[in-house]
Amino acid sequence: MKLRTLERLTVLFSWAAGLLLLSAVTLLLGYLFVKGYESVNLALIFGEAAPLRAILLQERVFNGLFPAIVGTLSLVILSIVWAIPIGMATGIYLAEYAEPRAKRVLDAFFDVLAGIPSIVIGLFGFSFAVFLHKHYSDRIGPCLLISSIALSFLVLPYIIRTTQAALEGIPRDIRLTALALGATKLQNIFLVLIPKSLAGIMSGIILAIGRCAEDTAVIMLTGAVASTGLPRSVFSQYEALPFYIYYISSQYADPAELMQGYGASIILLLLCAILFSVAYGIRKGLTHFAFYRP
Amino acid sequence: MTQDIKIRVANLNFSYRDRTVLQDVTVSFAGNAITALTGSSGVGKSTFLMTLNRLWENVSNAQMKGTVEIKLQHRFRDIYAPDLSVTELRKMVAMVFQVPNPLPMSIRKNVAFPLKLSGERNRGFVGAKVEHALKMANLWDEVRDRLNDDARTLSGGQQQRLCIARALVLEPEVLLLDEPTSSLDQASTAVIEELLIGLKDRLTILIVSHHPEQVIRIADRVVEFADGTIVSAPRT
Amino acid sequence: MKKCRELVAERAFLLSALASSSITVAILAFMVFMGLPLMRQGGLYQLLLKPWAPYQGSFGIYPMIMGTGAISLLSLLFAFPLSLGCSFLIGSIAPKPAGRGFRRLIELMTGIPTVIYGFVGIFLLVPIVRELFQRGSGLCILTAALVLGIMITPTMTLFFCDSFDRIPRTYLDAADALGASPVQKLLYVILPAAKNGMLNGVILSLGRAVGDTLIALMLAGNAVRVAESVLEPARTLTAHIALVIAADYESPEFRSIFACGVVLYLFTMAVTFLVRYLSFTKDTTV
Numbered sequence: 001m002k003l004r005t006l007e008r009l010t011v012l013f014s015w016a017a018g019l020l021l022l023s024a025v026t027l028l029l030g031y032l033f034v035k036g037y038e039s040v041n042l043a044l045i046f047g048e049a050a051p052l053r054a055i056l057l058q059e060r061v062f063n064g065l066f067p068a069i070v071g072t073l074s075l076v077i078l079s080i081v082w083a084i085p086i087g088m089a090t091g092i093y094l095a096e097y098a099e100p101r102a103k104r105v106l107d108a109f110f111d112v113l114a115g116i117p118s119i120v121i122g123l124f125g126f127s128f129a130v131f132l133h134k135h136y137s138d139r140i141g142p143c144l145l146i147s148s149i150a151l152s153f154l155v156l157p158y159i160i161r162t163t164q165a166a167l168e169g170i171p172r173d174i175r176l177t178a179l180a181l182g183a184t185k186l187q188n189i190f191l192v193l194i195p196k197s198l199a200g201i202m203s204g205i206i207l208a209i210g211r212c213a214e215d216t217a218v219i220m221l222t223g224a225v226a227s228t229g230l231p232r233s234v235f236s237q238y239e240a241l242p243f244y245i246y247y248i249s250s251q252y253a254d255p256a257e258l259m260q261g262y263g264a265s266i267i268l269l270l271l272c273a274i275l276f277s278v279a280y281g282i283r284k285g286l287t288h289f290a291f292y293r294p
Numbered sequence: 295m296t297q298d299i300k301i302r303v304a305n306l307n308f309s310y311r312d313r314t315v316l317q318d319v320t321v322s323f324a325g326n327a328i329t330a331l332t333g334s335s336g337v338g339k340s341t342f343l344m345t346l347n348r349l350w351e352n353v354s355n356a357q358m359k360g361t362v363e364i365k366l367q368h369r370f371r372d373i374y375a376p377d378l379s380v381t382e383l384r385k386m387v388a389m390v391f392q393v394p395n396p397l398p399m400s401i402r403k404n405v406a407f408p409l410k411l412s413g414e415r416n417r418g419f420v421g422a423k424v425e426h427a428l429k430m431a432n433l434w435d436e437v438r439d440r441l442n443d444d445a446r447t448l449s450g451g452q453q454q455r456l457c458i459a460r461a462l463v464l465e466p467e468v469l470l471l472d473e474p475t476s477s478l479d480q481a482s483t484a485v486i487e488e489l490l491i492g493l494k495d496r497l498t499i500l501i502v503s504h505h506p507e508q509v510i511r512i513a514d515r516v517v518e519f520a521d522g523t524i525v526s527a528p529r530t
Numbered sequence: 531m532k533k534c535r536e537l538v539a540e541r542a543f544l545l546s547a548l549a550s551s552s553i554t555v556a557i558l559a560f561m562v563f564m565g566l567p568l569m570r571q572g573g574l575y576q577l578l579l580k581p582w583a584p585y586q587g588s589f590g591i592y593p594m595i596m597g598t599g600a601i602s603l604l605s606l607l608f609a610f611p612l613s614l615g616c617s618f619l620i621g622s623i624a625p626k627p628a629g630r631g632f633r634r635l636i637e638l639m640t641g642i643p644t645v646i647y648g649f650v651g652i653f654l655l656v657p658i659v660r661e662l663f664q665r666g667s668g669l670c671i672l673t674a675a676l677v678l679g680i681m682i683t684p685t686m687t688l689f690f691c692d693s694f695d696r697i698p699r700t701y702l703d704a705a706d707a708l709g710a711s712p713v714q715k716l717l718y719v720i721l722p723a724a725k726n727g728m729l730n731g732v733i734l735s736l737g738r739a740v741g742d743t744l745i746a747l748m749l750a751g752n753a754v755r756v757a758e759s760v761l762e763p764a765r766t767l768t769a770h771i772a773l774v775i776a777a778d779y780e781s782p783e784f785r786s787i788f789a790c791g792v793v794l795y796l797f798t799m800a801v802t803f804l805v806r807y808l809s810f811t812k813d814t815t816v
Contacts (some may be wrong), residue, residue, distance in 0.1 A: 004413050007713045014623045017615020018632065024680050025639055027785035028650050052626055099658055108806065109551035115798040116557065117741030119768045120791045124557045126775060153553050186539045214643030217743040221775055242645045249649050249748060267645050276641040349706055384709035395700035399724055408708045410718065
C-alpha cells in the first residue's frame with residue numbers, strides 16, 4: 001500500500017524543515033568560529049597585562065575582555081544571590097502552602113512576570129535608579145546593584161517555577177514517609193522534599209544564571225558601559241560581555257576591535273553552552289549526590 | 295470447529311530492562327476458536343499478546359528472541375520478517391485493550407479510522423463498512439442515530455464495543471483482547487462475551503482473562519501462564 | 531517553640547510570595563506613573579496613533595507599534611513552518627534515537643545568547659540582503675525577521691513537542707494497534723489532539739518575538755516611520771526604549787518610552803491570559 005500524497009509531503013516537509021534549521025544554526029555558529037577563532041587567546045582577555053597579575057588585581061587590563069568578564073561574573077553572582085532565596089521561598093509557598101485559589105492568582109502574576117520583555121524590566125530598573133537619585137542620594141545612579149536587582153526580577157520566575165515543579169513532582173509516598181514518622185511540615189520540606197528535588201531546582205538556577213549572563217537589554221539600561229575597567233563597588237558602572245558585543249557591532253573603530261567582538265562572542269557562547277550542559281547533566285546526577293553523602 | 299493451527303510460537307524469550315518476562319515459550323493456537331490466556335497478573339500474558347502484533351516495539355528497553363508465525367492469507371508467515379510491514383500486520387492482527395480507548399472523534403470517524411489509514415476514500419463504501427462493523431459488534435442499534443456524537447460520550451461498555459467494531463472493520467484474521475471486560479460491569483461484560491462467541495466463525499480470538507467463570511463461559515481452549523512460561527496448554 | 535518556628539517559616543514563605551508577585555504590579559504601576567503626564571497631555575489616542583515628530587511636539591508611538599507588529603509577525607511566518615517540521619521530526623517521523631538527539635540539540639539552541647544572533651546577523655546576513663535586493667543598507671524588517679525567526683524556532687519547536695507529549699497514551703496505542711504508520715499517527719491522531727497546545731505555543735512565541743530587543747535593535751535599521759515594504763528599516767517598541775533612554779529625564783521624548791513600556795506590558799498580559807484561558811478550556815471533538 002502506498003502512502004497518500006499528503007502523508008508523503010508531510011514527511012518531506014519535516015525533513016526539509018529540520019535540515020534548514022540545522023544548517024541555519026550551523027552557518028551561524030560556523031561563521032562565528034571560522035571568523036573569530038584566531039582572536040581567542042590570552043591577549044584577547046588580558047591585553048598587554050600579565051594574566052596572573054591581572055587576576056590578582058595588581059595590574060590594570062586596558063586592552064582586553066578581562067573587565068567585561070569580571071563584570072558579567074559579578075553581575076550574575078549578585079543577581080542570583082538576590083533571586084535564589086526569594087524565588088525558592090516563593091516556590092515552596094506555592095507548592096506546599098498556598099490554597100488552590102491563592103495559587104491560581106499567584107500563578108497568573110508569575111506568568112505575567114515571566115513574559116515581561118527584558119527591556120521593560122530594564123526600563124523599570126533605570127527609572128527606579130533615577131527616582132532614587134532624585135529623591136534620596138546623588139551617589140545612586142545606574143550601577144551594578146541596580147542591574148543585578150533588575151536581572152533578579154527577570155530570572156525570578158524561572159527559579160519559582162522550577163522549585164514549584166520539582167516539589168510538586170515528588171510522589172505521594174515519599175511525601176508521607178517523614179510525616180508518618182512524626183516530622184513537622186517544615187522538617188519534611190527541608191529534610192526530605194528539598195533534597196529530593198534539588199536536581200530540578202539546581203537546573204532551574206543554572207538556567208537562570210545563563211539568562212543573567214546573556215541578557216543585554218536589561219543591563220544596557222541600568223549601568224553597563226563600554227569601557228570603565230573593573231567595577232569598583234556595587235554602586236559603580238561596569239563592563240559586561242554581552243553589552244560589549246553589542247557595542248562593538250555598531251561602534252567598532254578598526255578591524256582589531258571587531259576581532260575582539262568575535263572573540264567576546266565565542267567566549268559568551270561557550271559560557272552559555274557550558275551552563276546549559278551542566279543544567280541538563282545535573283538533573284540526573286545531583287539527587288543521588290545530595291542523598292547519599294554522609 | 296476446525297482444528298487448523300493459526301499461530302505458531304517457538305522459543306519465545308522476552309525481557310524488559312534486563313528482567314525476563316517470557317522464557318522459552320513454545321505454543322500453538324487453533325484457528326476459528328477462542329483461546330483464553332490465564333494466570334495471575336504479572337506473568338507476561340499481556341506482553342505475550344503484544345509479541346503477536348509487534349506492539350511491544352514501541353516500548354524502549356525491551357528485547358525479544360524467538361519466532362512467531364501466523365497463517366495470514368492462507369500461508370504461514372514469520373511476522374518479524376522484513377517483507378511484512380508492521381502496519382500491514384497490525385491490520386490483520388487487531389487488538390482491543392483493557393481500558394476502552396476511543397480516539398477523540400465521532401463514533402463514525404472512530405470506526406472509519408482504520409479505513410482512512412488504508413487510504414479508502416469512497417464514502418459509500420466506508421459507510422457500509424462502518425455499519426457492518428458496528429453490527430458485528432452489536433452496537434449498531436444503540437448508535438445508529440448518533441454516529442456523529444463524540445465517541446467519549448458513550449458508556450464504558452459501549453466504548454469497548456466501539457473499539458471492537460473499530461478493530462473488526464478491516465476484517466482482521468486474528469483478534470487479540472487484553473482483559474477487555476475488566477473495567478466493565480456485569481451486564482456489559484455479558485454483551486461482549488456473547489458477541490465474541492458469535493465472532494469465532496470469522497476469526498481467531500485470543501483473550502487474556504482473569505475470571506475463571508468467564509473462561510468457562512466463552513473459551514474453547516485455555517493456555518495457562520506462570521512465571522513467564524506456559525504451564526498448561528491443550529495439545530494441538 | 532517548634533510551633534513558633536513553623537509559623538515563622540510559613541509567614542516568611544508567604545511574604546516572599548507576596549513580595550515577588552508585587553514586582554509584577556510595581557512594574558506596571560511605575561510605567562503608568564511615569565508615562566501619565568504625556569498620556570494626559572495628548573490623550574491616549576494621540577500617543578498611540580500619531581506619528582513620531584519630536585520637533586513638532588508629536589510623540590506618537592504608532593510607527594513603533596507597526597514596526598513591532600511587522601517584524602514579529604513576519605518572524606512568526608518564518609518560524610512556524612520550520613518549528614512545525616522540526617516538531618514532526620522529533621515527535622514521530624524521525625527514528626527514535628535521531629529524534630531524541632535532535633531534541634537535545636534544539637534545547638541547546640535555546641541557550642544561544644540573543645546578542646550573538648544579532649552580531650552574526652550584522653556581519654553575515656546584512657551584506658547578503660543588501661546585495662540580493664540592491665536596496666538600502668540591508669538593515670531592514672526582512673533581515674531582522676529572518677534572524678528573529680531562527681531565534682524563536684527552537685522555543686516554538688519545544689512548545690509543540692511538549693503539547694505532543696501531553697497526548698494521552700491510549701490514543702497513541704489505539705493508533706498503533708490499528709496499524710497506523712508514524713506519519714499517519716501524527717497527522718490523524720497527534721495533530722488534531724494537540725492543536726490547542728500548539729496554538730498556545732504560537733502565542734507564547736509571538737510574545738517572545740515582540741519582547742525581543744537586541745535583534746531588532748541591531749538589524750532592523752531603527753528608522754522612525756511606518757515602512758512600506760519589508761526591505762525598509764523600521765523601529766520596534768523595544769528598540770525605541772533602548773535608543774531614547776539617553777535623552778533628558780523630563781522631556782516628553784523620554785516620557786514616550788514609558789508609553790512603549792505600558793503597551794509592551796499590556797501585550798504581555800494579554801498573551802498570558804489568552805494562554806491561560808486556552809489551557810483551561812477542554813479539548814474538543816475533531
